[in-house]
Amino acid sequence: MLRNYITVAIRNLVNNKLYSAINIGGLAVGLAACLLILLFVREELSYDRWLPNADRIAVVESTFYIPGREKIAFAAAPGPIKDPLEKEFSSDIEKVVRVFEDELPVRAGERQALGKIGFADPGFFQVFDLPMVAGERESALKNNSSIVLSQTMAKQFFGDQPAVGKTITVGDKLVFTVVGVFADLPKNSSLVFHSIALLDLSRYKDKPWIAERWTSVNTGVFVLFRTPEAKERVAADMTAFINRNVKFEIPGILELPSLFLQFEFMPVLDIHLHATKPGYEDGAAAPGSVTAVLAFSGIALLILIIACINFVNLATARAMKRAREVAMRKVVGATRSQLIRQHLGEAIFTALVALVVAIALVELSLPAFNSLIGKDLSLDFIGDPMLIVMVLGLVAVVGAIGGLYPAFYLSRFRPAEVLKANQSSAGGSSRLRTGLVVFQFAISIALIVCTATIYTQTVYARTFDLGYQHDNRLVLKGLGDMPSPKAGATLKSEIGKLPGVKSVALSSDGPPLENNNNSLFYPTSTPSSDRYIVETLNVDVDFFKTYGVKPLAGRLFSADHASDYSPEQGVKRDHPTDQSIVINQAFAAKLGAKRPQDVIGKVMWDAAPEGEIMTRTTIVGVVPDLYLRSVRIAVTPLAYYVSKPESGFNRLSIAVQPGRMAETLRSVQDVWGRLAPAVPIRTGFVDESLASLYDADAQRGKIFAGFAVFAVLIACLGLFGLASFSAERRTKEIGMRKVLGASVLDIVRLLVWQFSRPVLIANLIAWPVSFYLMRKWLSGFRYAISLTDPRFLVGIFGGAALLALAIAWVTIAGHAYKVARSNPGRALRVE
């Protein structure tokens, strides 16, 4: 019996090549899309599961709540949190470790490069049980002159030579002996460690913000809970814990600390898909997004549905070709359930054939897909037997879904009606088929709208007027690693003389901002609850000129005004000193100014630690709000300080004349090489860095576009098949129309319009659904396109409708033209 079923199935496929190709092709494309998404989703869900005790490890995240501002969150925590956490929750917490990671110049023999050093508390390996490939790891944290390296870092500095026992010099001052090499963490890791050495706090006595202040968040803090459930117990007590332990040491802050600061525990297993706080992206590959996983899973399902719809449509449309066979089987005694099993089996068989084609398509498209999403996915059936199970299960489901309705429909045929000479059974409900085409195109149009919206928003974000000039801006980072703070001033002076350079400026940070520094200002010299906590940026006098920023009111910083400069840090004074600040419009508005000039000359007091004297601060200028971060984030009130070049900055910005970037870069590298030969140079381009803020969105847009193409392709295959079937059925009618005088164009219009209607109706379904989804996505951007803007409404939605219609016409028109030109005499002879 099985042999008979398979024989008939194969011969049916071979004897109807066009429809078989459409069916198998459509299913193959659908399965290929699903396979790619399946690989992606499995990879995304697999992050960090390799880590021993992963279900008990969490990252401590911090959120600062500043009245009148959006909260500021970090994937890090203040250094002082470690001891009280371990002490107060000893029954729930096994270990707390801090890791301060710094990118520093590293030298080993003749090789030198930048290297990321992770300075960690003892107990690090109790939390992170990293497998070793050479040496051992425990002694790395017993003294401050031992270190363990990752395999990659060991290879970078020692090549194929064993690294254990060798020495490296970090930042020209610290000398470490390599005691072990740990295995590179797998690619599906959301945390990455390059090297581990002891966090020796005595090294940072002059930098208390590293790990000693509750107001500074510079260390990653990791907790190993005793049980997975312990996390909830500890989290529930965090508010009380904060109020018991946190001390801000800022005069005037009398409220409970928990009003300003909260801690949360992000389980390691949730980081990749659920973490949103800044700080994780310094780790491994681009962070994932549970929304993306759900969205792509949804797309896979939709594409599969489209492919199954094709199958159902074509199978029922061509049912009359199988009617005679079905009727004869019934005549010789087959029951309905036997016929259903036969046709369901045929559908699964067709799906299996499609799977073979799909696997070939996946292998062909994996390199491009991997390049697009920045991963290294592969179809490894041998190494991953679960994949075979999932794939076969997918095929069975597809075959069952696609084959169920046709199987029931075919098995319903009544032999008495079918087998009479010259009688044939109707090919199913054309209303159902039309409805299914509408549904297919609705999905395709929705995907086109989503793709167009994501693309438009990405372009909008990337071309948004940020308030400053950012093209042809070269940046040098890591000036803090230069031999002395004064080296930065010399660097600025020498680069300023290069022929292609228009302007040079020093700053503590720059667009896009990587840090979030804040200061507290009081209206008077007496701390009170009337205060302003605003973001700050430390710049030199040429910063605004280098970025093409002009004041809205007042003036910018000037070297002619000595009182502009901020006082030197760390110097105790017995009398108030003066400084000037330039503020942005948002800060001016916060101060109640109706016009920018209203705040010029206003004096405030810059808070100082307990026992120190506040600095008298005068607002000398107001600049426009500069969008120094992603347009997802609102501009916050910001104050610019100015310091002298030799006071020590971290970043140098260079405005380069258009067309002279390459030569300027070479010259800059030469200057750096002379001034800091032991420090590898770190350069970047501001416009590239800003554009990269939207890389994830652009990438998702491309993926959407790719899958929209898949969906449209499958829908078109189905439409082509149905159009062919419809033309075949209407052969006599078309013949008669031509006999009665219809032209070729009349016939083409008739056939094309038959399928244009469902496509137009599909828009009515697709538009509201995609409008709702995209409006939700756009709400995550502070500055976004407005879908109700007529330009976007017409461009995106109208464009999608026209595109879908054009695609449908191209699909059908060729075949319609061929049919319209056929000989009417021959058509009328066929019975």
Next chain:
Amino acid sequence: MTATTTPLKGTSMLVQLKSLTKTYRAAEVETTALSSVNVDIREGEFVAVMGPSGCGKSTLLNVIGMLDSPTAGAYVFKDQDVSGFSEARLAALRKRHLGFVFQSFNLIDELTVEGNIELALLYHKMSATERRKKVAEVMDRMKIAHRAKHFPSALSGGQQQRVAVARAVVSNPSLILADEPTGNLDSQHGEEVMKLLLELNAAGTTIVMVTHSAAHAQFARRTINLFDGKVVTENMRAAS
């Protein structure tokens, strides 16, 4: 005018239709295809059913062949009233007792001659070896063994009908129902098929045949004439 057919004496009753009526309803229109028909057929009979187009001949055959159920009346097959049987039970009876031959042959294009004949045995509980043996026997009997591996499209009309007859008899049915078996054949091939049916009847198979051809009706022992869904006359051919 109605009439009741007269069965052969001495053999057991195979088919009894008692006041059988069949109506079809499509939208607002009701069509009565058969009206209070009474037909008895004994085992071993060769009965022809004749009448003008639309008189209900094929409907009668479909009802006897359990391809359609009566609207009213009773259908007793081998002393079993099958009128209210489910599709599954009718299928079981069809596969065990009935064979069909159609005017348009209704062979499956995707199966060879051998495969088409074997189809009739596929739904029986029978091993593949036994099936192939029976198929080989019947192909020899029908003199089509030399075309076993050919597809229907490669055969002439007469050969296709031979295959259809082979399919009808391979399961050794009690009753063969033939709906205008020579309708698509030329006279020579038509004669060949009628002789085949005669041979089968001589071997004991009961045959009910719908035909337009008075000449072919002569092969049958009894002819039932239908008009407007009713049995009007019945003729017996004298035994020769």
